[in-house]
Amino acid sequence: MVSKSLVSITDCTKEEYLRILNLAKEFEANPHQNILNGKIVATLFFEPSTRTRLSFESAVLRLGGRIIGFSEASSSSSSKGETFSDTIRTVSNYCDLLIIRHPLEGTARLASELTSLPVINAGDGSNQHPTQTLLDMYSIQKTQGRLDNLTLTLVGDLKYGRTVHSLIMAMATFKPVFYFVSPEELKLPDDYRVFLKQNNIEYHETTQLPHAMKVADIVYMTRVQRERFLDPMEYEKTKNAYILKAEMLSDTKPNMKVLHPLPRINEISTDVDSTDKAYYFQQALNGVYTRQAIISHVLGLK
């Protein structure tokens, strides 16, 4: 079977999304499968991570593979001035698959053009986070029993939040209604609005949370992305825009679940954690099964 990269969520067709989600279900039922025996996976993280890097590493180990890599640019030779392309060319000699996170948009695509190995984008700046999207879809499917015709309310930093950008593009293939809730300063970039109009997807934009929560099947909270702001004062102005509290959940649909890619700062109060609406820690666990599925898919092992 042929290996391929996962750089943008649109690198996959709707059929491939469903295939990866079915594989994730298979790995959830049977997590330890020795299909990566003899393979080496490199995790190159030029930007901090807890969930993405460690769930990828857990996924590789559960599949019987081995891991090399670095968790910060400062511990690699890029801190001495080595170019990104020289790093990619070099590490390509040491492994079978590259998993890359970088603060600059487009770096995963660039890496895929510099190496013949498959590349998985673990987040590139404010652009995309396709593996997060697949685990979000797995979580949506698990909690709602379907992906089609759902109302998805996305809250917070819709300007810089890469998880939101790739989730919108993937879920658009399942006829959703979107509610986008953000401060004016953190509205969804125009490109996504154009994309939704071209694909005849219903969406509503508002600064107000209550109605958008009441009609939602999924409330997808996001943190305000401090590290992307050029002006710290802009961050200060928006950082407390939405804080979800347990008392706000009483008027929501019985099936509604709260998702969050994490890390959270203060946008979900800890009193939500013990309610039956909170699903964000199970969502992070689903990341292991989904990333096992993604690795198997890109390497053509399943």
Ligand code: CP
């Ligand atoms: N959701 C996510 O990307 O988390 P990390 O930054 O901890 O990897």
